[in-house]
Each structure stands twice: as structure tokens, then as C-alpha cells.
Amino acid sequence: xxxxxxxxxxxxxxxxxxxxxxxxxxxxxxxxxxxxxxxxxxxxxxxxxxxxxxxxxxxxxxxxxxxxxxxxxxxxxxxxxxxxxxxxxxxxxxxxxxxxxxxxxxxxxxxxxxxxxxxxxxxxxxxxxxxxxxxxxxxxxxxxxxxxxxxxxxxxxxxxxxxxxxxxxxxxxxxxxxxxxxxxxxxxxxxxxxxxxxxxxxxxxxxxxxxxxxxxxxxxxxxxxxxxxxxxxxxxxxxxxxxxxxxxxxxxxxxxxxxxxxxxxxxxxxxxxxxxxxxxxxxxxxxxxxxxxxxxxxxxxxxxxxxxxxxxxxxxxxxxxxxxxxxxxxxxxxxxxxxxxxxxxxxxx
Numbered sequence: 001x002x003x004x005x006x007x008x009x010x011x012x013x014x015x016x017x018x019x020x021x022x023x024x025x026x027x028x029x030x031x032x033x034x035x036x037x038x039x040x041x042x043x044x045x046x047x048x049x050x051x052x053x054x055x056x057x058x059x060x061x062x063x064x065x066x067x068x069x070x071x072x073x074x075x076x077x078x079x080x081x082x083x084x085x086x087x088x089x090x091x092x093x094x095x096x097x098x099x100x101x102x103x104x105x106x107x108x109x110x111x112x113x114x115x116x117x118x119x120x121x122x123x124x125x126x127x128x129x130x131x132x133x134x135x136x137x138x139x140x141x142x143x144x145x146x147x148x149x150x151x152x153x154x155x156x157x158x159x160x161x162x163x164x165x166x167x168x169x170x171x172x173x174x175x176x177x178x179x180x181x182x183x184x185x186x187x188x189x190x191x192x193x194x195x196x197x198x199x200x201x202x203x204x205x206x207x208x209x210x211x212x213x214x215x216x217x218x219x220x221x222x223x224x225x226x227x228x229x230x231x232x233x234x235x236x237x238x239x240x241x242x243x244x245x246x247x248x249x250x251x252x253x254x255x256x257x258x259x260x261x262x263x264x265x266x267x268x269x270x271x272x273x274x275x276x277x278x279x280x281x282x283x284x285x286x287x288x289x290x291x292x293x294x295x296x297x298x299x300x301x302x303x304x305x306x307x308x309x310x311x312x313x314x315x316x317x318x319x320x321x322x323x324x325x326x327x328x329x330x331x332x333x334x335x336x337x338x339x340x341x342x343x344x345x346x347x348x349x
Contacts, residue, residue, distance in 0.1 A: 056208035063180035065195030070168030103172035112164030176202035209259035236264035
């Protein structure tokens with residue numbers, strides 16, 4: 001006996017309008033509607049990834065003043081835009097070189113034989129090892145090998161090989177540095193504790209802000225997609241998340257919502273022509289892998305609750321109840337008695 005479908009209402013699902021029909025709570029029901037008069041779509045097995053697009057900036061990140069502990073006349077500084085590698089001279093004061101070393105802890109004491117153990121010794125030995133001057137296993141204690149390695153560094157930068165670094169002879173920073181600005185012009189006076197130069201990282205990065213409520217969705221090491229100028233998409237890695245939220249100012253001067261600054265590392269082949277360029281960052285909100293997917297218009301909202309799709313079989317159709325998952329770009333994840341390759345009815349526009 002033919003069953004009669006009764007149209008009750010129009011129901012919105014995820015912003016897409018679908019029809020509502022009455023159907024018994026039993027399993028699938030067979031009808032005799034001619035599917036040739038309607039559109040059809042194939043059930044696919046694929047991944048669905050929902051993202052949010054956020055405005056970001058491609059550049060070198062904010063400039064930070066580089067510490068200085070030497071007193072005298074600034075006789076040379078690199079030009080803005082120039083990159084100084086670790087182990088090279090980054091300033092000359094009274095014509096004496098200041099060498100750039102890699103480390104998080106600023107120089108705070110002379111580095112020489114007889115000093116107490118410390119993290120500053122460990123980061124010095126790591127840098128000297130990277131430069132090929134230190135052969136041992138870096139640790140936080142000064143040894144004869146440390147002295148020899150410092151002498152090798154001093155020979156490389158053409159100063160007296162004393163085997164010690166007095167305060168002000170070296171600065172520690174996070175890797176190679178790109179000069180952003182001279183804070184003292186050559187001929188000016190350098191004072192201990194007063195920076196003479198501001199630098200950024202040497203490689204391009206992308207920076208953007210996320211609302212404080214979304215901060216927990218990101219972690220160091222996450223991979224995000226960035227659309228560069230020209231339309232190229234690249235995979236970027238989260239390398240820094242600000243530990244403290246900032247409060248931006250709206251154009252009218254009022255305080256905005258708190259945000260966290262995020263910095264992304266880019267592939268090595270990404271280059272930048274100007275200081276700052278707008279880019280688009282795609283942040284994944286939700287993702288499901290290897291799931292069955294249908295177009296949203298294929299959904300039927302059941303008057304008794306829930307949803308179904310109409311599966312085409314020869315010259316008949318059958319209604320199959322489905323549970324819904326993630327919605328992305330007009331497609332939806334479905335779970336039910338379906339198989340990839342099944343065809344379902346969709347309304348013709």
C-alpha cells in the first residue's frame with residue numbers, strides 16, 4: 001500500500017532550509033516518486049574541515065631593543081634591513097666589536113674561568129658548539145674547553161684571544177637578527193643598559209590576534225594554513241603565543257576585547273618584499289576524517305525530530321534516517337545505513 005507523505009513545515013538546519021515530513025518511527029520507508037524528475041548527489045567518504053579566516057600580517061614581527069652593557073662612542077652599526085648572523089659582530093663601540101651570540105638569558109656578568117655554574121654558561125657553550133669552536137657536551141659549568149672555545153671565537157672576530165668575555169663584549173639574542181632601527185647614530189654615546197639597536201628575527205613570520213576565548217584552541221607546534229599575497233597557500237607552525245592578553249583600542253578610543261598575539265613560523269622559501277603585508281590565516285574550528293558526506297539540501301527534517309535522506313534505488317527511493325555531524329561549505333557529515341557511492345535525492349534549483 002502506498003504511504004502518503006504529509007508536508008508540515010519548513011525547518012532550518014545550519015542555515016540551510018530543508019523540508020519537514022511525517023514518517024513512522026520504524027526503519028526506512030519505500031516510495032515510488034520518480035527520482036529522474038529531481039536532482040541527485042553521490043554519498044562521498046572524505047574529510048570535512050571547518051575553518052575561520054583571520055586577518056594576519058606577514059613581516060618580521062615586532063622589533064625588540066637589543067641590550068648593551070658597554071660604555072663608549074658608537075663607531076659602527078649595521079644598516080637597517082641587514083641581517084647579522086650568530087658569531088658575527090653586531091656593533092662596534094670605541095672600535096671594539098660586540099659579538100652576537102644565541103641565547104635567551106641576557107649577558108649579566110663577565111664570562112670567564114672561575115665563575116659559578118649558570119645557564120649563561122650553558123647557552124654560551126651551545127653557541128660555541130654550533131659555531132664549531134666547542135667539541136664537548138655543553139653544560140652549565142666552565143671548563144678548559146670553554147676557555148679554548150672562547151679563544152677560537154675571539155680569533156674569528158679578530159680581537160685578543162683572552163679566553164674570557166667581559167660584560168659588554170657579547171650580546172645574547174634568539175638566533176640571527178635583522179636590524180630594524182638604529183637607536184643611536186654612529187658617533188653617539190653608548191651607555192650600559194641603554195640599547196643602541198633594535199632588531200627582529202631574520203626570517204619572515206606571520207602575526208595575528210585571537211580572542212581570549214579562543215586562545216585554548218591553539219598550541220605551540222600546531223599547523224595552520226596561510227594564504228600569502230598572490231594566492232599561494234602555505235603551512236605555517238605556531239611558534240609563539242603571548243603569555244598575557246592585550247587590550248586593543250577601537251577607533252573611538254574605547255577598549256576592545258582582550259586578545260592574544262600569535263606568531264607563526266613559515267617555510268624557508270617564503271620571502272617578503274615590503275615590511276608588512278596583509279595575509280589570511282585559516283584556523284581549524286572542527287575537523288572530521290574519513291566520514292560519509294552529503295550535500296546539505298539532501299537532508300529532510302522529520303516532523304517527529306531528526307533527519308533523513310532519500311536514497312535512490314532503481315526507479316524507487318527509500319528514506320534513511322541519519323545523524324548529523326560537522327557542516328562545512330554546504331556539505332554535512334552523516335551517520336546511518338549509507339555507503340559511499342549511494343545516490344540521494346536533492347531538489348533541483
